[in-house]
Amino acid sequence: MDKSNLLIIVTTISLFISVFLAFFLLTVKTKHRLSNTLFAVFLLITAIDTSEPLLNLVTDGPSNPGMLRNTLAFLQIPVFYLYVSSVCYSDFKLKPQYILHLLPFLMANVVLLPRFYTVDLASKMNFIINRQSMIELQFNHILFHIQIVIYLIAVFMLLRKAKRLYLENYAGTSISSYNWLFQFTVVLTLLYLIVMLKNILKFSDYPYVSESIKIGILVFQLFISCWYLLKALNNPGLFRNIDSKLKLVSDIISEEKNSNQTAVTEQEYNRDLLMLKEHMAEKKPFLNPSLTIQDISDDIGIPVRELSVLINHQLGKHFYDFVNTYRIENAMDILKDQTKNKVTILEILYEVGFNSKSSFNTAFKKHTGNTPTAYRKCM
Known part of the structure; x- marks a missing residue:
């Protein structure tokens, strides 16, 4: 079996799995519908991006839709970032300002207007033949790599903060959700690093190596899709969210220092601590597997803010x-x-x-x- 046939077979299988998983996420009944929709969109964009070997079988040459399909890659990582945000925060909603995530995609298409989108087929052919010297494509590749790095850093920072907020305010078992999502992001990061290597080789003296890596990327994507599908089927209630209005204890303490708020006295600290320990020993709220710091705050009458500082900071x-x-x-x-x-x-x-x-x-x-x-x- 030659390389082109293998590429078509792997692409077909990967597309089928991605579309099937996207369909599952869009149709399954769950309270986390927005999260599922965002990840389904991510899968569909990825499927369209990797469908090139199949499209080449039915197209005669470069076209505007074909180039637009290529630039859809600029939407993958922003959609994934929004997906992670929706998983982490229960009150996540799509906002008008999120339209800014479209900027790299729009920039990538605007630079292609003069010498690709608005010219005839012969000029498009010449553009593709001489792609290694075309400044527009070089600009788009650099922009794509910068975008990947920035968004992946943002995702890891988001996950780190979400996990800290969970540990400081919740005592359920949903911490496994964030651990798994972190693992998934690490694997996705590895995939993007391979994509970056492929793109670099594409503009080097070894473009044939780039084609070989493309097959590996498709297999890797197939593995990731199957992994996610298995996890979603076996753990339909895996992801539970936290309130984005919650603040880290370190931020609360910093705000108190900056605003010169009166610190809690030793007597107040001992009183609150005694009340807390008596409540835990007598009422045993810890038997509730979904216990939150808000629940205890409501029970003993200590504001969440003060209770959070007491447990997470003063008790260490x-x-x-x-x-x-x-x-x-x-x-x-x-x-x-x-x-x-x-x-x-x-x-x-x-x-x-x-x-x-x-x-x-x-x-x-x-x-x-x-x-x-x-x-x-x-x-």
Whole structure:
């Protein structure tokens, strides 16, 4: 099988998987419809971008729609950034200012107007034949690479902040959503780095190497699409969001310093801490697997802002770890109770407020140094 046939086969399979996954995301019933729609758009743009080998079978030469298809690549990473934002924040909405994300795409097409979009077929052919010396295409490739770097940095910064906000304000198991999304972004970053290498070689003395890499990119895209599809099918409720109005504790403290707000006195700190500990011991709110700092604030009457500073700053623990400490200590009591030696580890983790075996094992080992099974055997 020659390289061109292999490229067509891989492209066909990749397109089918991408379109199928996009259809699934657009039709599945979920409260996170906007997130699904954005990722479906990302998949469809990617599918159109990689469809060149198939389109070459039915087209005779360069055309305006064909060039427009090429420049759609400028929309991929902005749509992915918006998708990540929608996953991270529950109150995410599309806003008029997001139209600015279209600028690179528009710039890439505007520079092509004089010598491609507005000329005859012969001139278009000449433009493509001499593409390595065409300043417009060189400009677009540089712009595309700059765009990728800027957006990927922005995505990683967004994920980092979202994870910190989650740890400071929530104690559910949804942290796995952000861990998985981070992994997905890392894999996508690797894919874009390969694309950048392909584009660089395209304008070098080794354009044939670029064609070989194209096959690898399509296979890689196929792998990513299948991975995401498997994750979506097995975990339909994976992603749960946080409120974007929440602030990091470090920002709250900085604001208080800048505004010269009166610091909490030692007496107030001790009073609030005692109230918090009594509430955790007596009411056991940690048994709620979806507990948030807002829930505890409502129960004991301490404003979220002050409670967040108390736990995340003054106690030196993320709210997530603070709550899990109580859950693990409760689990330890059950594991030590000989009358409950028939209760399974799975039953225990659900009883104390976890709803994920992996998160329970991780938290238990972090707190005790042992796995739950090993701890029970030592008792």
